[in-house]
Amino acid sequence: MPSSPSPSSSVQAARQSLADRLRELRQAAELSGTDLAAAVGWHKSKVSRIEKAVQPVTQSDIRAWCEACGAQGQADDLIASLRAAEGGYVEWRRLEPTGLRKLQQSYVPLYEQTRWMRVYQPHVIPGLFQTAGYVRALLQVITDFRNIPNDVEAAVEARLGRRRVLTTGGHTFAFLIEQCVLDYRIGGPAVMAEQLRHLLEDMSLPSASVGIIPASAPRAMWPVEGFTVYDTTQVHVELLTANVTVTAPSELNTYFKAFDELSALAVYGSAARELVSGALVALEAQ
The missing domain is CATH 3.30.870.10 (Endonuclease Chain A)
Structure with a gap:
């Protein structure tokens, strides 16, 4: 029987899933990481760290990301996923x-x-x-x-x-x-x-x-x-x-x-x- 994931591994998996969705939004908008960073006023390395789930993402980060990608309608869903990643399991x-x-x-x-x-x-x-x-x-x-x-x-x-x-x-x-x-x-x-x-x-x-x-x-x-x-x-x-x-x-x-x-x-x-x-x-x- 496979063992159940620990809370920390489950949270990390949820964070990676969220990061993957953010990367998909950027790619669908045909923006490079550098383009997106410039649009929201970030250092370009922040985009890479977020997409690798190395840097925790905030609600304001998500809203800025979605706006830059023309996907404002997905922000609430992604923010809910963020909350779930932190305390859902x-x-x-x-x-x-x-x-x-x-x-x-x-x-x-x-x-x-x-x-x-x-x-x-x-x-x-x-x-x-x-x-x-x-x-x-x-x-x-x-x-x-x-x-x-x-x-x-x-x-x-x-x-x-x-x-x-x-x-x-x-x-x-x-x-x-x-x-x-x-x-x-x-x-x-x-x-x-x-x-x-x-x-x-x-x-x-x-x-x-x-x-x-x-x-x-x-x-x-x-x-x-x-x-x-x-x-x-x-x-x-x-x-x-x-x-x-x-x-x-x-x-x-x-x-x-x-x-x-x-x-x-x-x-x-x-x-x-x-x-x-x-x-x-x-x-x-x-």
Whole structure:
């Protein structure tokens, strides 16, 4: 199995990708490095250093570069890529040095600021719907797998505390859950049965739309990694090794499109409740 890239190597790769895009803009504008440097008032070596990702590029550098190349319309996308290069990929071990409680609490400001949250989950029940038993089982597995300090009980309390956004502050939520999630035995049958009953209750919340994507649905969109969309400004993608924050407009649009495509596969209302109830009946019959 190939090893996951370190945060530093991932950042450098992102910087090089940005540098490559800047070089392509210069070449498309038929400018030499010397021409571009003269147009923006730089020493000619700065262009070369930026294109080799040796010198960090700033937002003002990007805007000046794009203007000189007649590509002002691409500046915002490139600036978003710059932000992503600096902080978009963060390994979990850097976020969880003392356990999971602080990480759970760190999401609260973002949750409170977000007016429209869209969540796609192909693996677990969405966090805002999780019961204490389900959270405890899930976080214990994560703690053991990542070999981090065990503060599971405090982390459970912190995660459950985030649920208040479901009923306060005028937030709107759209959740998409793959049907297979209803069958995974996180915490064992009793914990899972309690979780499914709780999910049925939460599906009645006026702030939330819940869609279940049936396993039998003809796939016009394949199952992808789980992700959360915060308004229209950022997307968080949880990988096995790291949390990825997407802010580049073109990438955001891809996730918006994916959510729309996945939404079209889902069933809602009574049809969705029937799938959850069916999973609960099958579980309790065992």
